[in-house]
Amino acid sequence: MSDAVEQVWIDPTDCHYPEYRAREAPTNPYLSHQVTWNETRAFKPRMHLVGRLRYYYKWPGHGGRLWWRKRYWPTRRRLLQIRGEYNPKTMRREKTIVDKRPIWWTLAFIALVLAPAVVPAAGWNTVMSAAAVFGIYSAINLCWMLIIGTAGIFSLASYAVVGAAAYGTTYLAIQFGLPFWLLPLLGALIGFAFGLIIGLPAMRLDGFYYALLTLGVVELCRVYVVQSREFGSATGGLYGAPSYLPASLGQMPRLLFSYYAALALMVFALFVYRFIDGKRLGRVLRMAPEKREAFAQACGVDFIRARIMVFLISSTALGFIGGFYATHFGGASPNLFSFDTVLLSLAMLVIGGIGRSEGAVAGTVIVVFIDRVLIDLGPLRYMLIGAIMLGVVLFLREGLFGIKRQFRTWRDKKKSERRATRAEKGGEMLPEEATETEDKDQIFFRRFDKMQRDFLKRLVTDTVIEEHRTRPLGQHSEALERLLIYFRRQGQIDKYAIMVLEEFRAYRIVALSGHRGTAPRVVEDRNYATPDEAYHALFLRRVQDLLES
Amino acid sequence: MNWSFVLSNAITLACIYGTLAIGISLTWSSLGLVNMAFGFIFAFSGYGAWLASVNIAPQPAVVMAAGVLTGALGGLIVCLLAFIPIHDKPNFPLRALIATLAISLIGNQALLWYFGPRAKSLPRLFGSWNADIFGVVVTSDKLGASLSAVVLLTLILLWMRSSRRGLEIRAMMMNPHAASIVGIGVRRTGFYVMALTGSLAGLASVLLAQTYYVAPFSGITPMVKGLSIALVGGLGSVPGAVIGAVIIGLNEALTSTLLGGQYVLMTQFLLIILVLLVRPRGIAGLLDKAREA
Structure with a gap:
């Protein structure tokens, strides 16, 4: 009752007598209907000064x-x-x-090529050998990403393929004195054969069975290599493969040369990735993601064949990388088959995000940096890598490169939640009711009726009720008059009425049925002596119904 | 070549690895979680038992109880880190697998960092005597390990059959979604299952430490063996795990006598690949009713 602007009531019947001045009388304070209208129609969502940012420059x-x-x-x-x-x-x-990734790739390549110039001289040897390891590992991880991400085969045996190729080529090179350039090619052959052996079960087994099986294969290779005499069980690895480095080079140019060779290997792996994932095989496999294989098969997609193809091609590439590994390090060590290597490289894939080439490379950068450059940390650095991996898995859906998409999904969810809280549904139709109703006027009528009831509820005060008790009929104040007009305008169904039992003696409140031939129903077991009392009791009932609605 | 010696050895190992395999199998079938941190729990409980034997008393009961309890604690840690936060998130099985791998990485390195690389040995739990069973001489640790593994496994299986909690776990194994609909708390059951399987790993660790030692990375080979037994038996099936353990144990015994010790893993994996090619869900795994990955 804050808005008590009109304290004076003007008799509306005085318009019949324009020659006299209108009669005015003091009246109850009441609220203007404009207040409720303005409040309902106001724009309530909280707006911020800064608008929506543009996504694209x-x-x-x-x-x-x-x-x-x-x-x-x-x-x-x-x-x-x-x-x-x-x-x-x-x-x-x-x-x-539209797609800025080529720009980022180009910048990253330029940075990688120029990187040796900015490495501090104090840690040059450590950093450069770590960088060469990064090139080889990222090449391996890219091929592994093809198997896990594109083909959807959860194989943990990629390092086993690399290791088998490295061991095999080193062994052959020692036995037959092969030149260094033959090793990667031989390695590719070995990788293909190895991939054929471990790829066959992948046709029958799904997901985790295959992962566990390949983990077993890795362990098998490790135990075999550690125990076997011809693969260097005594020396802790098989060494003696020819190196691709010219013998005349000094220490620093050797490191530089091997870094650029490893970088070239990474570029080769990127091309392999791009030509499988971005072309026909990748398209076919994107059609058949996990749990939707049946649909793809029904569409005529031979996804098993595509998977095995991708697996074999990646295994061949992994074998090639294994041969390069042998010439790079001059041999192979059982470390390639250890559980920790599998774990660390899985960490590389997971941190970057599975199914993206940039994820494989970035994850390799992070993990190799922690593993090879921060050597002073000791076992703590593995715990650091593990902690990063755990954090990424627990909080991110698709690794570091999926943050953007995950953030947008989250933001859209929050937006729609806020939008849902803003909608006012009370008193109006439910959404499904609104679509099904024939008479669309009903929707707007109910909306208006709700607003009107909100307004009328605020008009009900003790003074208005007292005014009605003293004078149920005749001229009323504006507030009471609005209430009464609303009550009178309601439909006949369940409308309260007064039944005369005996004139000037007994009156009773009934509710009309609204249907011809059906008698009104008695609402309360009470008789009123005078019509005014009955009017007021009926008014109170209606007010109560209004306040409860 | 002493056949009986090899056979008794294989049976002992089969008992211990079978314990691990049942733990892995239970975790997978009821929670949908491949627990790769089992090796870490194994080593962790071994160190727990070692600490108890050094600090409290080198009594067999104390050491075994300490191993089982630390194993349960390790299971709870894994559950808190890898199951509770992400069990209702998209892509759960893969993420949980990687999370348990990360836990295993962190945990093993933490053990290495804290206890150092030197292996510890547990006191002899079952004394040192020999028993003569039908003309076969069996050492006490083998007999004790097999017997205690069998007794504890029987107790746990009886508990699973008869108790309310076991009923909940079995309901989760049948259909986790329906189990949650009828009011079985997924997270609560996760805690029970992980504590139970962790204690199984702890038991296996204490028993295996009778022949081998407790070291930071000692858990990986047993975990791989347990995994392969669970695979052969069919993930999620207890009788399958028992059959798988017997088969793998027999294979190990036969290969090491006929071919030589270094061929054990080879024949084992050839056997596993053959079994899985014929029956992709293992010997007893239910092909259609198995849990959707």
Whole structure:
């Protein structure tokens, strides 16, 4: 009752006598209906000063179509996916770079090529050998990512393939005195054969059975290599493979050379990744993700064949990398088969995010840096890697490179939750009711009726009730008059009425049925002596019904 | 070649590895979690038993109880870290597998960091005497290990059959979704299962430490063996695990007598691959009713 603007009541019947001045009388204070209207229609959501950020930077000028013409061999891909569009607000042409990943890759390559120049001289040997290890490991991880991510075969035996190829090529090189360039090719052959052996069960086994089986294969290889005499059980590894480094080089150029060789190997693995994941095989396998194989099969996709193909190609590439490993390190050690190696490289994949090439490379950078450069930490560095891995698994769905998508999903969820809290549903129709009702006027009528009832509830006060008790009929104050008009306008069904039992003696409140031929129903077991008393009791009932609605 | 010696050895190992395999199998079938941190729990409980034997008393009962209790504690830690936070999140089985691998990495390195690389030996729990059974001489530790493994496993299986908690666990094994609908708490059952399987690992650790030693990375080989037995038997099936343990044990005994010790793992994995190619869900694994990964 804050808004008590009109304290004066003007008799409306005085308009019949315009020659006299209208009669005015003091009246109860009441609330203007405009207040409720304004409150209901007000824009309530909390708005912030900063608006929504633009996702894409808009470059000025024409030229979208020019970019479409440039493709690079041997694919039909464009250098950059650039969209040209017309901005109707600024009335200018603008360009959008839709996929910025090629730019990031190029920058990363330039950084990797120039990296040796900025390595501090104090830790040069450590960092450069770690960088060469990074190149080899990221190549292995990219091929493994093909198996896990693209083919969806959860194999833990990738390092076993690499190790088998490394051991095999070293053994052959020692036996037959092979040149270094033959080792990767031989390794590819060994990798193919090994992949054929361990790939066969993958056709029958699903997910975890295969993972556990391959873990067993790794253990088998380790135990075999550790025990076998011809594979160097005594010396802790088999060494003596020819190196690709020219013998005349000094210490620093050797490290530099091996770093660039490892980088070239990584580029080779990236090409393998791109040509499998981005082309026909990758497309086919993206059609058949886990648990939707049956649908893919029904569509005519032979996903088992595609999986085995990817597995064999990656195993061949892994064998190639194994041969390179042998020439790089001059041999192979049983460390390749240890559980910790599998764990660390799985950590590399998981931290970056499974199913993305950039994830494999970035994860390898992080883990190799912690493992090989921060050597002073001792066993603590493995705990650090494990902690990062655990954190990533517990909080992120798709690793570091999935953060963007996960954040957007989360933000959209929060947005829709807020939007849902803003909707006012009380008194109006339920959404499904609203779509099913024939008469759409009903929707708006109920909305208006709810607003009106909210307003009328605020008009009910003790003074209004007292006014009605003293004078149920005749002229009323504005608040009471509005209440009474609303009550009178209600439909006939269950409308209260007064039944005369005996004139001027006994009156009783009944509720009309609203249907012809059906008698009114008695509401309460009480007789009123005068009509005014009955009117007031009926008014109180209606007020109570209003307040309860 | 002493056949009886090899056979008794194989049976002892089969008992111990079978205990591990049943733990792995139970965890997978009731929680959908491949517990790769089993090796860590194994080593952890071994160190717990060693600490108890050094600090409290080198009594057999104390050492065994300490091993089992620390194993249960390790299981609870794994449950808290790898099951509770993500069991209702998307892509749970894979993430849980990786989380348990991470726990195993952290835990093993922590053990190495705290206790150092030197192996510890537990006191002899079963004394040193020999028993003569039908002309076969069996040493006390082998007999004690087999007997205690069999007795404890029987007790646990009886508990699973007859108690309310066991009923809950079995309901989770049949259908976790329906179990949660009828009011079985998934997280609570997760705690029971992980404590139970952890204590199984602790038991196996104490028993195996009679022949081998307690070391930070001693758990990995037993875990791989347990996993392979569980695979052959079919994940989620207790009788299957028992059959698998017997088969693997026999294979181990036969190979080491006929071919030589270094071929054991080879024949074992060839056997596993053969079994899995014929029956992809293991010997007793239910092909259709098995839990969806």
